[in-house]
Amino acid sequence: MTQLPESTSAAEFVCKFWSSKYIFWSSIFSSTANLVVLSFDRYLAVMCPLKYNLFKEKEDGNETVRKRLRNLVIYEIKQAKTNFNARKIRPLRQSNPRRWHREIRVAANISRKDPSIKVADNDINPENHVAVANAINAHLANFSQIHEPLNLDKLPAYLPSSNPPPQFEPHEIFEDLRRININKAGGPDSIPPKVLRKCAFELSVPVTDLINASLAQAKVPTQWKEANVVPVPKQYPATISKLRPISLTSILAKVAEGRVAKVLTECIKTKLDKRQYGNQKGVSTTHCLVDIYHSVMECLGEASHYQYTGTH
Incomplete structure (x- = not known):
């Protein structure tokens, strides 16, 4: 046993540090x-x-x-x-x-955002998904219901048409069916795009008859007028006043619309302005910018022939 020194402070140091092995463990x-x-x-x-x-x-x-x-x-x-x-x-x-x-x-560090949509009506329970869906449906439908239905009797200059409606051939519809994108979502008719593409040859004749009959009778099938509307929020948190409706229509309706659009485009192509760059195939806003740049440079070239005197 270590003998303690006579000094009190020295004895306290030995007891607290030396005998307790504090220095040893601190070093380790x-x-x-x-x-x-x-x-x-x-x-x-x-x-x-x-x-x-x-x-x-x-x-x-x-x-x-x-x-x-x-x-x-x-x-x-x-x-x-x-x-x-x-x-x-x-x-x-x-x-x-x-x-x-x-x-x-x-x-990409993209987090999943809250898909819920807030409805301004306090009487609707946010947990009642059916009530929220009906409120969204009524809000989106209000934009089209505020206008009066189109009255065909007020269009004497256009109806009835002096020219018969266009009639399409099965091979034209076959090409459209064969180019259907199978990755696109189907419409309310629940016909998968893959089926229409795989069976394009077998379906080309009946689909052609449907489109030709619709044009001849000036009536659009009810199923082609329907759409599955998906409300996509413009911002988060999503509110009912900031929604972008995305309509998923029938694939056959898109085929008919695309074929009619081609006929109408050919009819009005000669009457379009040469400076019409929007909604045209093969042209874009880049062509518009090039045209503006060309016009500006032409004006600058003509102005260079005149000498600026600094007087008004």
């Missing part, structure tokens, strides 16, 4: 912590050399080297994302589209 803890820090430092230097050098250069205050290493880190991150996409995500596009879409959202 500090040496162990130092070893752990050094080991972690070496681990980062080996496993993440770019980030490690970037951190060290930032501490040293070398701004030029720090920027160079930062650009290297950004490049390495982009390369890692590209390689991960090529190895893990891209093959899922054909084998598992649902998981592919989920992985894309995770990689």
